[in-house]
Amino acid sequence: MEEKALVLCSGGVDSTTLLAMAVSRYGAKNVYALSISYGQRHNKEIESAKAVAAHYGVEQRFLDLGAIFADSDCSLLSHSSQDIPEESYADQLAESDGKPVSTYVPFRNGLFLSAAASMALSLGCGAIYYGAHHDDWAGNAYPDCSREFVDAMNRAIVEGTGGELHLCAPFVEMSKADIVARGIELGVPYELTWSCYEGGDYPCGACGTCIDRNRAFEANGMRDPLLDRLDAEWAAANAEGEE
Numbered sequence: 001m002e003e004k005a006l007v008l009c010s011g012g013v014d015s016t017t018l019l020a021m022a023v024s025r026y027g028a029k030n031v032y033a034l035s036i037s038y039g040q041r042h043n044k045e046i047e048s049a050k051a052v053a054a055h056y057g058v059e060q061r062f063l064d065l066g067a068i069f070a071d072s073d074c075s076l077l078s079h080s081s082q083d084i085p086e087e088s089y090a091d092q093l094a095e096s097d098g099k100p101v102s103t104y105v106p107f108r109n110g111l112f113l114s115a116a117a118s119m120a121l122s123l124g125c126g127a128i129y130y131g132a133h134h135d136d137w138a139g140n141a142y143p144d145c146s147r148e149f150v151d152a153m154n155r156a157i158v159e160g161t162g163g164e165l166h167l168c169a170p171f172v173e174m175s176k177a178d179i180v181a182r183g184i185e186l187g188v189p190y191e192l193t194w195s196c197y198e199g200g201d202y203p204c205g206a207c208g209t210c211i212d213r214n215r216a217f218e219a220n221g222m223r224d225p226l227l228d229r230l231d232a233e234w235a236a237a238n239a240e241g242e243e
Contacts, residue, residue: 002030005168006120007129008112009033009060011048012195013213014131014171017183019056021170022129024186028057032123034116038108039066041078042199051192063115075102076197084197086206093139101141103197103208109144110153113167117157120165128157133171133179135212147172176212177219184220191225202230 005022009015022031033056035049046062053060075082082102085092092101109132116128132145143149154167171179183190195213196203203210203226217224 001124002026003127004030004032004123004125005127005129006032006034006116006123006125007058008116008131009035009049009053010131011035011045011050011052011193012131012209013176013183013190013193013216014133014179015049016052016190016193017179017186017188018129018131018171019052019058020183020186020188023056023058031056031058032120032125033058033060034119035060035062036112036115037062037064037066038105039069039077039079040105040199041076041080041084042194042197043078044196044199045194048192048194052189055189055192061119063119065111065115068111069105069108072106074105076105084204084207086204087208088211089135089141089208090139092208093141098140100143101208104142104144107144109142109149113153113157117161117165121161125165127166127168130167130169131171131179132169133174133176135176137172141208145172176216180216180220184222189225190217191229193226203227 003026005026007019007022009019019033033053035046037046069077073080073082075084085102089101120128132150136142137146150169150172157165157167195209197207197209198204214224
């Protein structure tokens with residue numbers, strides 16, 4: 001029987017690169033993309049996840065876990081009273097006394113992986129792919145992205161499924177720039193992805209994830225393909241309006 005995998009797919013740079021890797025390894029027919037709504041402001045990422053899944057021809061599943069975070073005031077959530085910080089994660093951590101940043105959603109990734117494990121087993125998968133990377137857990141910005149967290153969750157998943165399922169997090173010691181470099185090799189359609197926490201029509205460029213994303217592409221000697229696509233669409237729309 002052919003191996004199958006489920007990929008947590010947010011529609012961002014990391015999970016899209018991960019999806020490309022899984023498709024390359026297992027084949028599109030043996031890969032599932034799981035996209036989760038949790039009350040985030042930037043729900044636009046779900047639309048990007050749909051575009052990415054369609055690009056790779058994989059079957060996509062959806063979950064809405066927003067009710068679980070209804071009492072959280074995490075700034076990433078649409079009902080929060082806080083603003084999204086407009087500074088790098090390093091600057092945010094310098095002001096937080098080592099606590100997670102305000103965009104840390106309480107144990108979100110633990111919840112996601114638990115839900116994914118149940119779904120993956122039901123779909124006959126042997127692996128869950130999770131895009132945690134070094135830049136997200138460095139300095140404790142997102143503790144549920146760390147190597148220790150990944151190893152602990154893998155042990156729980158292996159034990160809890162009788163060894164039928166395991167967790168793969170190949171980026172956990174990699175930087176976002178390294179991930180983009182790998183994605184370039186794989187021809188990942190980064191123009192379809194979305195990262196900005198504000199979720200507007202155009203990335204804000206100021207939130208932590210926008211800053212990390214822009215730096216990753218710059219480190220690879222290129223401009224973010226998403227910005228190129230949006231600029232081209234804007235120019236085309238203005239040209240039509242002038243006719």
